[in-house]
Amino acid sequence: MLTALRHGSPCTAVRVVPDSPCAVVSVAFDRGYLDDPPHRPGLAHLFEHVWFALEPRGPALEWGETGEHAVVLHHTCPPDRIAAVVDAVATRLARLTAPPSPEAVTAALRLIRLEHRGLREEPLPGFPRRPLAGLLRGDPGFDPVAVRAGARELPALAGELGRFVHGRAHAVCVAGPTPGPAADDLARMCAGAGVRPAVRPPAVPPAAGRTVTEGGTGACAAAWVLPRTPQSAAAARLVAGLLERRPRPAGTRWVSGRVLSPHGVVPVRGGHLYAVAAGTDGRRPCAASLPGTVLLPLLRGPLDDLGTVRSALVRERPDVTDLAAWDALDLLHGTPGRPCGPDDVRRAVRSLDAEALHRFADLLAAGPYAEIDTRAAGHP
Amino acid sequence: MSPSIAPLSAPDGTVCDTGRDDGHRSLRCYVTADAAPLLHLRVVGRPAAPAAALLLHDALVLPRLWDHCSGLGELRPVVDHGRIAGVEAHLSALDPAQLWDDAAALRAAVCRAVADTVRDDNLDQAVVRAAATRTGTSFGLAALATAAARADCEAAPAADRLHATDLTARLAEDARHLADKAALHAPALVSRLVLTAARPATHPPAGPPPVSPDPRLTIRLPRYAPPPERLEIVCGRAELAHVQIRRPLPPVGTVRELAAVLLANQAGFGPWGSALDHTLRFRHALTYLWDCLFDHAHGEFVMLAAPDTADVDRVLRLFRAAHTRRLPAPVTGRTVEAARRIVTTGLLRRLGPAPRALATQADVQCSGLPSRFVVSLLAALRAVTAQEAAAAAPAVAAEPLAVTVVLPARTHEAG
Numbered sequence: 043m044l045t046a047l048r049h050g051s052p053c054t055a056v057r058v059v060p061d062s063p064c065a066v067v068s069v070a071f072d073r074g075y076l077d078d079p080p081h082r083p084g085l086a087h088l089f090e091h092v093w094f095a096l097e098p099r100g101p102a103l104e105w106g107e108t109g110e111h112a113v114v115l116h117h118t119c120p121p122d123r124i125a126a127v128v129d130a131v132a133t134r135l136a137r138l139t140a141p142p143s144p145e146a147v148t149a150a151l152r153l154i155r156l157e158h159r160g161l162r163e164e165p166l167p168g169f170p171r172r173p174l175a176g177l178l179r180g181d182p183g184f185d186p187v188a189v190r191a192g193a194r195e196l197p198a199l200a201g202e203l204g205r206f207v208h209g210r211a212h213a214v215c216v217a218g219p220t221p222g223p224a225a226d227d228l229a230r231m232c233a234g235a236g237v238r239p240a241v242r243p244p245a246v247p248p249a250a251g252r253t254v255t256e257g258g259t260g261a262c263a264a265a266w267v268l269p270r271t272p273q274s275a276a277a278a279r280l281v282a283g284l285l286e287r288r289p290r291p292a293g294t295r296w297v298s299g300r301v302l303s304p305h306g307v308v309p310v311r312g313g314h315l316y317a318v319a320a321g322t323d324g325r326r327p328c329a330a331s332l333p334g335t336v337l338l339p340l341l342r343g344p345l346d347d348l349g350t351v352r353s354a355l356v357r358e359r360p361d362v363t364d365l366a367a368w369d370a371l372d373l374l375h376g377t378p379g380r381p382c383g384p385d386d387v388r389r390a391v392r393s394l395d396a397e398a399l400h401r402f403a404d405l406l407a408a409g410p411y412a413e414i415d416t417r418a419a420g421h422p
Numbered sequence: 423m424s425p426s427i428a429p430l431s432a433p434d435g436t437v438c439d440t441g442r443d444d445g446h447r448s449l450r451c452y453v454t455a456d457a458a459p460l461l462h463l464r465v466v467g468r469p470a471a472p473a474a475a476l477l478l479h480d481a482l483v484l485p486r487l488w489d490h491c492s493g494l495g496e497l498r499p500v501v502d503h504g505r506i507a508g509v510e511a512h513l514s515a516l517d518p519a520q521l522w523d524d525a526a527a528l529r530a531a532v533c534r535a536v537a538d539t540v541r542d543d544n545l546d547q548a549v550v551r552a553a554a555t556r557t558g559t560s561f562g563l564a565a566l567a568t569a570a571a572r573a574d575c576e577a578a579p580a581a582d583r584l585h586a587t588d589l590t591a592r593l594a595e596d597a598r599h600l601a602d603k604a605a606l607h608a609p610a611l612v613s614r615l616v617l618t619a620a621r622p623a624t625h626p627p628a629g630p631p632p633v634s635p636d637p638r639l640t641i642r643l644p645r646y647a648p649p650p651e652r653l654e655i656v657c658g659r660a661e662l663a664h665v666q667i668r669r670p671l672p673p674v675g676t677v678r679e680l681a682a683v684l685l686a687n688q689a690g691f692g693p694w695g696s697a698l699d700h701t702l703r704f705r706h707a708l709t710y711l712w713d714c715l716f717d718h719a720h721g722e723f724v725m726l727a728a729p730d731t732a733d734v735d736r737v738l739r740l741f742r743a744a745h746t747r748r749l750p751a752p753v754t755g756r757t758v759e760a761a762r763r764i765v766t767t768g769l770l771r772r773l774g775p776a777p778r779a780l781a782t783q784a785d786v787q788c789s790g791l792p793s794r795f796v797v798s799l800l801a802a803l804r805a806v807t808a809q810e811a812a813a814a815a816p817a818v819a820a821e822p823l824a825v826t827v828v829l830p831a832r833t834h835e836a837g
Contacts, residue, residue: 061434
């Protein structure tokens with residue numbers, strides 16, 4: 043059961059998930075790494091870290107993620123402690139408009155540098171996200187995680203963080219096994235920071251491009267921006283399941299496909315950012331051949347295992363944290379009257395048949411796509 | 423008097439309505455809100471087996487388990503930290519009595535298949551893959567190295583600095599030697615078959631009526647031989663150092679005593695809100711990771727950090743200072759309430775959705791803890807007082823520490 047207040051400041055939603063053992067308060071800000079100013083890449087990620095340094099410290103078990111167009115902050119707690127956590131979140135929201143202390147910014151910068159080095163150690167299984175981010179930014183060297191700032195820039199950086207939420211919408215969503223505060227009460231409790239902008243920036247149409255980057259391991263990816271409908275998000279999820287079940291093509295360590303915006307809720311460049319990637323030995327580029335040799339033959343061939351994949355997807359029960367985050371993102375980026383929330387995508391998964399996947403193949407074949415090849419270190 | 427607890431009909435994977443165990447097979451059924459029954463199957467080896475047995479478990483025992491489960495329903499691997507830990511079967515119906523009978527035949531079949539194994543290239547390659555998976559992250563590498571060092575400690579003092587490649591090669595070689603005598607080792611490798619099932623709430627109960635959670639539930643946690651005080655592994659792949667600080671739990675006899683110990687540890691040293699967490703992560707920004715795991719299989723806490731190599735000793739000094747109370751970390755009513763929120767949330771997060779709840783209950787079952795352990799621990803975490811938690815703190819801090827550090831090879835060689 044979901045109740046939402048779409049036009050408040052903040053926008054709020056309360057979802058009851060009867061079988062969820064814990065509750066969550068998710069806060070999402072309408073500003074992600076693709077919105078970082080040119081002189082300050084990594085600002086959104088820095089904001090995510092600074093949030094957790096704000097008082098009160100550690101009100102819940104909490105963590106954050108910085109996406110293409112949003113920073114999402116999760117706070118989970120036992121269901122009977124939700125009021126205390128909402129109160130703590132409201133206190134932090136009220137403190138956001140003042141610049142954080144230089145000490146807090148310095149500590150956050152240090153932690154980000156450590157995190158960046160830690161992530162370099164384990165780049166293996168995932169998608170080539172950094173090259174994709176670079177492609178979306180139009181800057182192959184763009185790094186959504188790293189922040190470059192010298193000691194003398196700290197006051198300016200603190201000022202930018204103090205203005206981070208200014209003019210930006212934010213959403214606060216609660217989900218748990220029992221009804222928490224009502225959506226309008228939640229809006230009143232968390233009022234104070236951020237103003238919803240009158241008009242969102244226009245969507246930028248996708249452009250095909252090709253990029254080759256150096257990496258610790260070889261990988262290639264083909265990426266599309268698809269129409270933002272529940273059907274295309276559902277088709278992409280089904281294809282991911284089909285890819286998992288099929289034998290890996292020769293010369294690949296893994297093959298995977300996904301919509302990079304969570305459940306298709308967040309539009310990237312106006313649509314679903316969909317990518318298929320493969321782990322390779324990194325000796326030769328392969329992105330250009332991924333659609334023709336892996337993806338389209340799969341979609342146009344026999345789809346006998348579609349029912350099994352669909353059943354597995356339908357059986358999946360999203361975590362309550364994901365549900366609250368998707369609700370928050372849907373409030374920020376959804377289009378009223380054109381539903382594409384998590385529940386809509388789940389419904390579409392149930393109804394898509396082989397014919398729909400053939401149409402999905404035609405869509406991929408006709409659309410421009412970007413190619414990304416990541417060379418393994420040591421290979422020219 | 424204990425505060426109220428969740429109703430017994432709560433379909434959250436905490437209420438067990440069937441529990442049977444004969445030493446070789448163990449079956450528990452938990453009530454969940456999922457519409458279809460689900461089954462987790464795991465194989466447990468004998469305790470205190472050599473670390474190489476872990477590789478053989480992954481390379482040989484689990485594939486045989488998979489082979490013999492194919493008739494149960496649609497199968498999927500149970501993945502834990504990137505490693506396959508068991509088999510998940512989606513059943514069309516759940517008959518506990520039948521499952522209990524089938525478990526005996528299944529365990530015997532897996533045991534026989536392991537005993538009949540003739541070592542060949544395929545098995546050797548599977549062992550190499552298992553070793554690569556187990557050591558694919560600094561966390562896994564440190565855990566495997568600690569397991570190996572703990573076993574070595576029982577025989578003779580172990581080397582206190584190892585190279586990851588040497589360690590992996592040695593364990594793989596040991597695993598191959600075990601495989602050469604598979605018939606001899608099979609009973610130890612397939613000591614217990616653990617079946618953990620999710621029964622839909624709408625499904626009629628098959629066993630005796632469920633019993634209520636009990637904060638006074640008696641438990642016995644294992645106490646293993648301690649690993650070396652300090653063990654270092656040099657790894658070419660690592661970028662940052664990875665620190666694991668192990669500390670046994672002080673002796674506890676009930677879940678309520680355990681809850682007091684968990685709260686005392688969280689209030690003093692835990693992630694999200696303890697004074698030490700604030701010092702390490704926000705004041706000195708020495709590590710972006712600070713976590714504390716409760717490993718009930720070994721009866722110990724494992725604290726995790728990921729600092730720069732140059733800061734490892736500083737992190738350890740701060741941790742030891744907190745231990746000996748040179749750093750202010752008082753266990754007060756306020757800190758206990760924050761600790762209660764964090765520890766309870768951590769446990770609750772492991773109970774949903776249903777496959778995660780089953781994985782949690784399977785871990786508990788594999789450790790030999792009672793079927794009411796999780797639900798009773800939740801009740802105990804609500805019931806235990808701040809005074810009890812504060813009283814448990816000295817015993818927590820009195821336990822000896824063992825440190826395992828993964829060091830990046832480049833820094834190590836340069837230094």
